[in-house]
Structures are given as structure tokens and as C-alpha cells.
Amino acid sequence: MNQQLQPTTKIEYRKPRSACEKCSVRSLAICAALDDDEVAELERIMTSRSLGPEEMLVSEGDPLNRVFSLTSGMLRLSVALPDGRRQITGFLLPGDYLGLADEDTHSSTAEAIGPVELCSFSAREIAMLIERFPKLKDRLHRFTRAALRQARDNQMILGRLAPVEKLASFLLGLSARAEEHKLPGNPLLLAMSRTDIADYLGLTIETVSRSFTKLRNNGLIRLPDPHLVELVNKSGLQAIAGQGAY
Amino acid sequence: MNQQLQPTTKIEYRKPRSACEKCSVRSLAICAALDDDEVAELERIMTSRSLGPEEMLVSEGDPLNRVFSLTSGMLRLSVALPDGRRQITGFLLPGDYLGLADEDTHSSTAEAIGPVELCSFSAREIAMLIERFPKLKDRLHRFTRAALRQARDNQMILGRLAPVEKLASFLLGLSARAEEHKLPGNPLLLAMSRTDIADYLGLTIETVSRSFTKLRNNGLIRLPDPHLVELVNKSGLQAIAGQGAY
DNA sequence: CGTCACATTGATAATGATCAAGTTGAGTGG
DNA sequence: CCACTCAACTTGATCATTATCAATGTGACG
Structure with a gap:
């Protein structure tokens, strides 16, 4: 055997x-x-x-x-x-x-x-x-x-979305892409700095930070630390990002 | 013969x-x-x-x-x-x-x-x-x-340029592309409406219109009519668009 | 000449940038 | 082990810019 x-x-x-x-x-x-x-x-x-x-x-x-x-x-x-x-x-x-x-x-x-x-x-x-x-x-x-x-x-994200919408869209997109690449998509690890996120979304770091806070205060995400995001309410995020609910 | x-x-x-x-x-x-x-x-x-x-x-x-x-x-x-x-x-x-x-x-x-x-x-x-x-x-x-x-x-245009910069960049880009396609690039015919330009550049029609006016008042373009632009000072436009003068 | 759509211009309001403190946490040296 | 430092992030106050709201022009077409 x-x-x-x-x-x-x-x-x-x-x-x-x-x-x-x-x-x-x-x-x-x-x-x-x-x-x-x-x-x-x-x-x-x-x-x-x-x-x-x-x-x-x-x-x-x-x-x-x-x-x-x-x-x-x-x-x-x-x-x-x-x-x-x-x-x-x-x-x-x-x-x-x-x-x-x-x-x-x-x-x-x-x-x-x-x-x-x-x-x-x-x-x-x-x-x-x-x-x-x-x-x-x-x-x-x-x-x-x-x-x-x-x-x-x-x-579309850069031209037509408001800051919180941009951030929601970014988090959902990165999460989805991370999963496609066999990386953890839900607690999502943000390797990049706030400056990088700002330069990706066409915002300032302050506005990015405030947008994180808004999403957290609305219960859509949790932020155990600045580089770890838990997407608590994905459909809520999608609604904000302008994807869902057509 | x-x-x-x-x-x-x-x-x-x-x-x-x-x-x-x-x-x-x-x-x-x-x-x-x-x-x-x-x-x-x-x-x-x-x-x-x-x-x-x-x-x-x-x-x-x-x-x-x-x-x-x-x-x-x-x-x-x-x-x-x-x-x-x-x-x-x-x-x-x-x-x-x-x-x-x-x-x-x-x-x-x-x-x-x-x-x-x-x-x-x-x-x-x-x-x-x-x-x-x-x-x-x-x-x-x-x-x-x-x-x-x-x-x-x-x-880059959508995320980081100010309205006049966006418009200058748009006009130069369209002009260059028109010429590549064997269409007249300098007096440049704008087939699209101000609404289309606004939705391309992530602006409102009013801001697009004001940006045209600024470029005209600075002598960079002439606007014989709203759909015909003469690029009077290309290098000036390039400087504004953030392309030239590195 | 009147109508209508489109563009421009002006006045006001809202949004996000800028300026300015604080806060936090990681790394360092007393 | 505990200040100290430094960078990154957050938060707050103010300002600038651009969106919004509102007229006013202008040209095409009936």
C-alpha cells in the first residue's frame, strides 16, 4: 500500500x-x-x-x-x-x-x-x-x-464621482481584483498610502481620510487600522459607488 | 500620345x-x-x-x-x-x-x-x-x-488638471488626432456640443464655456463661432495643458 | 419674426483644497 | 521601560474653486 x-x-x-x-x-x-x-x-x-x-x-x-x-x-x-x-x-x-x-x-x-x-x-x-x-x-x-x-x-470614477463615491468604488474594485488574484478580498489589506489613494482618485489626502471616516461612520466599512479595511456592507458600498440598483 | x-x-x-x-x-x-x-x-x-x-x-x-x-x-x-x-x-x-x-x-x-x-x-x-x-x-x-x-x-487630465488646463489639453489632443486622421487640425471643427465636452472633461457646461472664454481672452485661441476653434498659440496651450516646458 | 436649443455670462452656494493642529504608532536612544 | 522623534493619518477651520441657479445672448429653422 x-x-x-x-x-x-x-x-x-x-x-x-x-x-x-x-x-x-x-x-x-x-x-x-x-x-x-x-x-x-x-x-x-x-x-x-x-x-x-x-x-x-x-x-x-x-x-x-x-x-x-x-x-x-x-x-x-x-x-x-x-x-x-x-x-x-x-x-x-x-x-x-x-x-x-x-x-x-x-x-x-x-x-x-x-x-x-x-x-x-x-x-x-x-x-x-x-x-x-x-x-x-x-x-x-x-x-x-x-x-x-x-x-x-x-x-468615470475620476470625472463624475464625488469623493466618498470614488473611495467606495476604489475599495470594491480593489477587493474584487484582489480576489481574482487569489488574495484576500475582504478584510482588505491596503498596501498603498493615503497619498497614493489620493493620487489615484484625483483627491487630496485629507479628502481621502474624511471619506474613509464617512464610510466608517455610516457602518459601511470597519477600519481596524488605516491599512486594513473590512467591507461590512458591500451592497451599500455598491449603491454609493453607483454600481448597484439600476 | x-x-x-x-x-x-x-x-x-x-x-x-x-x-x-x-x-x-x-x-x-x-x-x-x-x-x-x-x-x-x-x-x-x-x-x-x-x-x-x-x-x-x-x-x-x-x-x-x-x-x-x-x-x-x-x-x-x-x-x-x-x-x-x-x-x-x-x-x-x-x-x-x-x-x-x-x-x-x-x-x-x-x-x-x-x-x-x-x-x-x-x-x-x-x-x-x-x-x-x-x-x-x-x-x-x-x-x-x-x-x-x-x-x-x-x-491624468480628469484627475489632476484644472478646468482651463483640461480644455487646453482637449483642444490640443483633438487637433493632433484630427491631423493624424487627415482632417484639418488647425482651424479645428468641434462637432460635439459643450455638453459633450463637459462630460468628457468631467466639468459642467458653464465651466467649459468660461474656460473657452479664458483661453480666448488670453489670446491662445480664437472662436469665430462656438464650434470652430483656431489654436493661435499652440505652445502657450501646451504650457497650460502641462505638456511642454519640462 | 418667433421659437427653440445651445452657448455665454453673472450671482450665489456647496464642495473640496488648503492651512493648521492634533493623534497615533513605529522606531530610537536615554 | 519610557520619553523622544518622525512620518502617516485624522480632524478642524478657512478659503478658493467650481457647481448650481438664473438671466441673457445668439443663431438656426420654421
């Missing part, structure tokens, strides 16, 4: 041939388009990289030499005006890809929020691999379409 | 085999990916369609049965909240494609601004053609990436 006594030719506890096979975002990231044999090809051109908190990965306007797939932690994408005003255009979660929008230069700055692990690829080499594996190309384009839909949702 | 006397077997004034070949956006639209023989395939599955002013083409949430390529006129893309607030996420010009972001439903409402001519395709049929012609797929994805970059620029 003991399986370990069976012939060794039979694969029982197959050892992963690669780090990719046991990667926590194997089923989420672009590599999910490839089977284990094919992913070995991807791994040959991949290098791992770590970033410390607040470390910059790429800067707006940099030539598109490398692209990245996030495996752990969170990145913020932002663009800045000459006078220092900043707009955060998105937060990347594990499994997300950096470089979707770009043609030959990076269109946003990418910085780590907390410690980050990622896979790094030469843009040239991955372009070649994309041509070899149409499934990979299709997956990247699916990612790009999703990013476009998200960016358009953000336009 | 008279060319008309030459043998008729020789092609001189080659008659276009298709309407596509003489189309004014032949070199701009998705069909630019295909040569004249290949575009005939596209034409076989294409139907023409006209829209009158303010006519709705698709509504948010509609199943993605058909996709479109704009040949003449302008479309606005918008999303709406239950209470009627509206955000315009983009304006489509001749050569632009409708359906880039969408997976199985339309994510925005599309309406004609003035008279519109477009090519209409079954989403299923064009998907098949896209698989047959990789060049076509690549072009669509290039379009999608460009739309993503534009949507992210819009996030």
Missing part, C-alpha cells in the same frame, strides 16, 4: 522541472497561456528581480528594454506633470504584466509599494517568443483589453 | 475592384493591414451603415454581435450612472474601430455626433478573418494599445 515502494520509473511526486511550475501566479500571469513544456522556453529568457519598498522599476519615457510580470507585492503606475502633480493610473497585483500599453517607451513610471518580486524579460526576446507562441500573444491582448476597460471605468 | 488609345488589356485607369480600395480611410483603418486582394475578403463580410445625428449605434451592455470601423463623421463613447451622470470616454474619428476593449458585451454606449458612415462586421465573422490574417490581428492590437495609452492620459 505504501506508494513509495512502487517502481521509481513511475512518476509519483514529479519534481518541478522549473521554478515557474511551482510559481504562485502560474495560473494567473501571462505564462498561464503556456503548458509546462512551453513555459520552460519562457523561463530560459526570464530573470528574477526583487524590489524594495518605494524602489522605482521604470520611469516614464524610458526606452522599452524590459517588460515584467509581477509575482509578489504591488506596483503603482503613475504619470507626473512638470509641477509635481501626479496621477496614479493603476495598481498592479501579482500576475499582472507591465508593458501592455507601450510601443517603444514606457508610458508610465512604475514603483514598488512594499517589497516586490517579479520576472523580468528582454522586450526583444519576449517579442520573439510571442511570435512563436500565438497563445501567449492572445493572452497578452486579453490583458490589454482588460486594462483598457479598467482605464475607462477609471475615467 | 493619347493614353485612351492604348490596348485595353493594359491597366491604366484600373477600376477599383471594391469600394474599399477608394475608401478615404483605406490607409488609416484596420484594413490598412491588408493589401487590396486581402481587403476583398474583408469586404465580403462587411456591410455599410449610416447614422443620423444623435443616433445610437450600440448601448452599454449590448451583446457584442457587431463591431464597426468608422469611415466618416464622429462617434462618442460614453458610460452612464443610474442617476444620469455621464462620462464620455472618447471620441472616435474616421478610421477608428469600435469594439477594441470588449470581450462579449459592449462596455460603452456609442452614439453618432452628426451624420456618420461606417463599416459593420459580424463579431464572429471578423474574429475568423482576424485568425486568417495575422496582420489584421496585429493592427487591432496596436489600436488597442494606443487606446489604452489615450485612456491613461485621460486619467
